[in-house]
Amino acid sequence: MDPTEPTETLDPADWPAMRALAHRAVDDAFDWLSTVRERPVWQPTPEAVVGQFHRPMPRAPEGAAAAYQDFLDWVLPYPMGNVHPRFWAWYMGNGTPFAAIGDFLAAIVNPNMGGGNHVANHVEGQVVDWCKEIVGLPADAGGLLVSGGSVANLVALTVARNRATDCDVRAAGVRGLKAPLAFYASSEVHSCIQKALELLGLGSGALRKVPVDADYRIEPDALERMIRADRALGLIPACVIGTAGTINTGAVDDLEALARICRRERLWFHVDGAIGAVAALAPAQRQLLAGLEAADSVALDLHKWLHVPFEAGCALVRDRSAHRAAFALTPEYLEHTARGLASGPLWFSEFGPQLSRGFRALKVWLSFKEHGLDKFGRLIEQNIAQARELARLVREEPRLELMAPVVLNIVCFRFRPEGVAEAALNALNEELLIRLHESGIAAPSYTTLHGRYCLRAAIANHRTEPGDLRLMLDAVLDIGAALTAGSG
Amino acid sequence: MDPTEPTETLDPADWPAMRALAHRAVDDAFDWLSTVRERPVWQPTPEAVVGQFHRPMPRAPEGAAAAYQDFLDWVLPYPMGNVHPRFWAWYMGNGTPFAAIGDFLAAIVNPNMGGGNHVANHVEGQVVDWCKEIVGLPADAGGLLVSGGSVANLVALTVARNRATDCDVRAAGVRGLKAPLAFYASSEVHSCIQKALELLGLGSGALRKVPVDADYRIEPDALERMIRADRALGLIPACVIGTAGTINTGAVDDLEALARICRRERLWFHVDGAIGAVAALAPAQRQLLAGLEAADSVALDLHKWLHVPFEAGCALVRDRSAHRAAFALTPEYLEHTARGLASGPLWFSEFGPQLSRGFRALKVWLSFKEHGLDKFGRLIEQNIAQARELARLVREEPRLELMAPVVLNIVCFRFRPEGVAEAALNALNEELLIRLHESGIAAPSYTTLHGRYCLRAAIANHRTEPGDLRLMLDAVLDIGAALTAGSG
Numbered sequence: 014m015d016p017t018e019p020t021e022t023l024d025p026a027d028w029p030a031m032r033a034l035a036h037r038a039v040d041d042a043f044d045w046l047s048t049v050r051e052r053p054v055w056q057p058t059p060e061a062v063v064g065q066f067h068r069p070m071p072r073a074p075e076g077a078a079a080a081y082q083d084f085l086d087w088v089l090p091y092p093m094g095n096v097h098p099r100f101w102a103w104y105m106g107n108g109t110p111f112a113a114i115g116d117f118l119a120a121i122v123n124p125n126m127g128g129g130n131h132v133a134n135h136v137e138g139q140v141v142d143w144c145k146e147i148v149g150l151p152a153d154a155g156g157l158l159v160s161g162g163s164v165a166n167l168v169a170l171t172v173a174r175n176r177a178t179d180c181d182v183r184a185a186g187v188r189g190l191k192a193p194l195a196f197y198a199s200s201e202v203h204s205c206i207q208k209a210l211e212l213l214g215l216g217s218g219a220l221r222k223v224p225v226d227a228d229y230r231i232e233p234d235a236l237e238r239m240i241r242a243d244r245a246l247g248l249i250p251a252c253v254i255g256t257a258g259t260i261n262t263g264a265v266d267d268l269e270a271l272a273r274i275c276r277r278e279r280l281w282f283h284v285d286g287a288i289g290a291v292a293a294l295a296p297a298q299r300q301l302l303a304g305l306e307a308a309d310s311v312a313l314d315l316h317k318w319l320h321v322p323f324e325a326g327c328a329l330v331r332d333r334s335a336h337r338a339a340f341a342l343t344p345e346y347l348e349h350t351a352r353g354l355a356s357g358p359l360w361f362s363e364f365g366p367q368l369s370r371g372f373r374a375l376k377v378w379l380s381f382k383e384h385g386l387d388k389f390g391r392l393i394e395q396n397i398a399q400a401r402e403l404a405r406l407v408r409e410e411p412r413l414e415l416m417a418p419v420v421l422n423i424v425c426f427r428f429r430p431e432g433v434a435e436a437a438l439n440a441l442n443e444e445l446l447i448r449l450h451e452s453g454i455a456a457p458s459y460t461t462l463h464g465r466y467c468l469r470a471a472i473a474n475h476r477t478e479p480g481d482l483r484l485m486l487d488a489v490l491d492i493g494a495a496l497t498a499g500s501g
Numbered sequence: 502m503d504p505t506e507p508t509e510t511l512d513p514a515d516w517p518a519m520r521a522l523a524h525r526a527v528d529d530a531f532d533w534l535s536t537v538r539e540r541p542v543w544q545p546t547p548e549a550v551v552g553q554f555h556r557p558m559p560r561a562p563e564g565a566a567a568a569y570q571d572f573l574d575w576v577l578p579y580p581m582g583n584v585h586p587r588f589w590a591w592y593m594g595n596g597t598p599f600a601a602i603g604d605f606l607a608a609i610v611n612p613n614m615g616g617g618n619h620v621a622n623h624v625e626g627q628v629v630d631w632c633k634e635i636v637g638l639p640a641d642a643g644g645l646l647v648s649g650g651s652v653a654n655l656v657a658l659t660v661a662r663n664r665a666t667d668c669d670v671r672a673a674g675v676r677g678l679k680a681p682l683a684f685y686a687s688s689e690v691h692s693c694i695q696k697a698l699e700l701l702g703l704g705s706g707a708l709r710k711v712p713v714d715a716d717y718r719i720e721p722d723a724l725e726r727m728i729r730a731d732r733a734l735g736l737i738p739a740c741v742i743g744t745a746g747t748i749n750t751g752a753v754d755d756l757e758a759l760a761r762i763c764r765r766e767r768l769w770f771h772v773d774g775a776i777g778a779v780a781a782l783a784p785a786q787r788q789l790l791a792g793l794e795a796a797d798s799v800a801l802d803l804h805k806w807l808h809v810p811f812e813a814g815c816a817l818v819r820d821r822s823a824h825r826a827a828f829a830l831t832p833e834y835l836e837h838t839a840r841g842l843a844s845g846p847l848w849f850s851e852f853g854p855q856l857s858r859g860f861r862a863l864k865v866w867l868s869f870k871e872h873g874l875d876k877f878g879r880l881i882e883q884n885i886a887q888a889r890e891l892a893r894l895v896r897e898e899p900r901l902e903l904m905a906p907v908v909l910n911i912v913c914f915r916f917r918p919e920g921v922a923e924a925a926l927n928a929l930n931e932e933l934l935i936r937l938h939e940s941g942i943a944a945p946s947y948t949t950l951h952g953r954y955c956l957r958a959a960i961a962n963h964r965t966e967p968g969d970l971r972l973m974l975d976a977v978l979d980i981g982a983a984l985t986a987g988s989g
Binding site (some may be wrong): 022023025026034038039042043046047055057058062063066068072075076079081087088089090092093094096102103105107109110111112113114116117119124125126130131132133134135136138139142143146147160163164171182184185188189205208209210211214215217219260261300317322324326340342345346348351352353355366367368369374376380381382383384387389395443446447450451456458459460468475476477479 | 936
């Protein structure tokens, strides 16, 4: 190495210019976010813009200012729309400006949350403790922040798999088990549960889908019959997965009944609470969620109803040592020391699949402190009330049909004007939804219930105001009328 | 719902105040980051500060300003240290200020990168295409951004597992396979590979650790013998994992030799390139990495040597349809439409375990455009030259011992003064390292090679200057002298 040669760095040659660019980004972002209501929820990206993203990798520097300009020109104008007050598609949160500042600060400090002795791990430890408080798990439970519900469920089901028998599954693999494991969930269970069982080498065949009642809740008697039948076949029933808020309709399984069955049958009781478990923050919803506190493990999403920007989920496992035993692996280059950088009590990499981990805890910590958890509870109630109001408006309107009970904040409905045959309704409603998206007025999504295509509004939105619901329904009726004008 | 009741929101009641707070955060962050060299690399967190993180969840709002002040008081002063020019522990990047702005903007726009028709998916598509260019995989390969190397390896090995035989592993699980699968990697393989095989239900027993030569590279002949022996036992050899940059010493397996063996034996060829594959950007290192372009799959980290803030990794799979077939699952609430929000060509959730996904692509995209990839190549060369210089300084100093060849940017050495017995060196060097951390002067980490505890400097740092290496060694010698003063 020639010490006379100048050292290069990725730090700005001109710090004041980079600082000025950051201030500009703040102003542009706040201008954009505070006026989001004035713009369409969604619009397609022009082909010319899409074309910009098919260029080869930049070998030469473009500079920060030019790269930022490309962001302003090509990225900012064509968002997904989930920051908008009339976005109710799939199930997402909006984010908040303060949490975005948190992500900036997290990237500046940029710690690796896999382990080590630094304060950021305590921030995550506290956020995880708060999540235990929300769902009623004990303070000594295991837990870590993850990317979201899919990985939170994966982490919990890994522990359930490994604890199902005496077999050392980590060493011997699933083939070391005496018989196949069986996992039980309602037929409304989220697809990520199947993906998790596939990833874990158990196969989708290990997932027993239990029938649901008219309210889309698991039938406890059917569950018990299936467990008995599987035992009779020589299978090993391992785990019951209750859902606190199904993706299709927001149904909440009878968690107390499931907990009783799990205690009696000595099965792991996992709750997929990605959608609805945080409703435990709303006093009026606690009865609906009774039994959550009896879970062996819970999967939470914080980027949904708590509006932390993507990504933020949380996996909680009552038995901390079982949780750690499923993931800890400490080779010589990761051994902990008694003091120094490599010491400390919190090594989150020993509780999940990631070794390097980002400081997503900061945005959660800042956000919870900013607003206080009681306010999140009130906002959850507000969305539930809005969903009930939407259901009322749908029921009042003869051309609309409510398709499922509204328990939490998900409303499934369809346009069903007189004179259109049932067989034509699916295609009609699908086209109607697409045109609604294209109108930019509102963005619900869709599902199919008993073969019937529905529009589906999942109101997890802290920006929605009462008039927004009426705006969507008026647009649905207008578009529906236009679509059926020829055939009516 | 009472429409006369005011609607609550998480948006600021006072937008200008929140904007001012964001500007303050920018100034504080830039003041902090641009002066990082003036502070200790690391220091322990005072117990009084740790105590702040054991308070119950905040039910009442504290407000953004107060929460931010807590960040300034309790979090910012006690970082991990990996933004510092003399942090060379484990294997991490530093981050950059512009990429941190990128994370702020990503959280403001806050799209869900699981799928849908919005421009952010094209940003990720382009970044993944650039990653293919870096390693030499074809443009039609599959790929997605993930949290880091651990999950990138997990994604790739999932595809390898599922493609090993005709068995539909997603449906039948690992028990559906006719015989156990065998995966081969060097004895220096990163622990995340074992964790991945455990998670996948294959068990750590499925990992065959192949002996290495004196340069810590896999022995191809030994590999071939092990494959033959496993076949003779009725096992199914499935995959060879080459390492481009081992965690202990930075060794790069002979990827061409491994590729040849995989072709001949019809095995999946995966490369864990988390540490070293991006060195393909440095023309002088391409020969070392020859064979990388022949891989069936590659795992990359972008938050290591490319200095994107945590988290950013990339999983690449040559056969895009095999990649998708391992993860795609499209229930009724996720079906794609022809137009509207739920259309579009890029559904990254069909290529990995997450459904909801954050916009980590933005910081990568901005960062690559800001600097151009050639500059990253030069910075990689600069770190390699620094590592060689450090090795030279170690060799020159009689009280220090170089413990492994320096191929890339990892230097393993120990303090070995005259008159100290070999048996005492491990404890001596461990205490020395802790005191070095406590001094705040420099932060290498540690490993154990052939039973010998080493200090280990992984120089993936765009802020390191030549004089920093000398500073560390002087501190090592001073602390070592103090520790041996009584016994000398």
